[in-house]
Amino acid sequence: MKIGELALAAQTQVETIRYYEREGLLPQAPRSEGNYRIYGPEHVERLAFVRHCRSLDMTLDEIRVLLRFKDEPQAECGEVNALLDEHIGHVATRIRELRQLEKQLKALREQCAGVREAAHCGILNELVQASSAPVVAASAKAAGHHVGGSHARGSRRQG
Numbered sequence: 001m002k003i004g005e006l007a008l009a010a011q012t013q014v015e016t017i018r019y020y021e022r023e024g025l026l027p028q029a030p031r032s033e034g035n036y037r038i039y040g041p042e043h044v045e046r047l048a049f050v051r052h053c054r055s056l057d058m059t060l061d062e063i064r065v066l067l068r069f070k071d072e073p074q075a076e077c078g079e080v081n082a083l084l085d086e087h088i089g090h091v092a093t094r095i096r097e098l099r100q101l102e103k104q105l106k107a108l109r110e111q112c113a114g115v116r117e118a119a120h121c122g123i124l125n126e127l128v129q130a131s132s133a134p135v136v137a138a139s140a141k142a143a144g145h146h147v148g149g150s151h152a153r154g155s156r157r158q159g
Helices: 003-010 014-022 041-055 060-071 078-109 122-131 134-142
Strands: none
Touching: 003 014, 003 041, 014 041, 041 060, 060 078, 078 122
């Protein structure tokens, strides 16, 4: 099958497939006489595995480790267990950060109980006041108060 058919079979964008190939998560497909990549069932299976790991918010580096063990079925899986334990820790940290963010947003929401002119909106005034204190804002960001992905390291792009 060609890349478009693989994309359809795996419900994945073509560009994502190419990205995973560049990142070494998918093996290079052999080429036809017309220089088209020809993908097989093993590509569909591997792509499904990668996509499932991504749906669990795993980094590309974590997925590479898992793929290495998947490709070596005789190896012991202690490192896989440790990887998942560490990932669970990242998720728990992210949940705590998200709960803190929710509290901050609820407190901000309480600054404006009704509809009024924007110039008198408690939420906007609070945001303006907080953003005009760059030292406080910079230290809050440095402390990790903005919640992004669940990891401080690893590749977080695409997919």
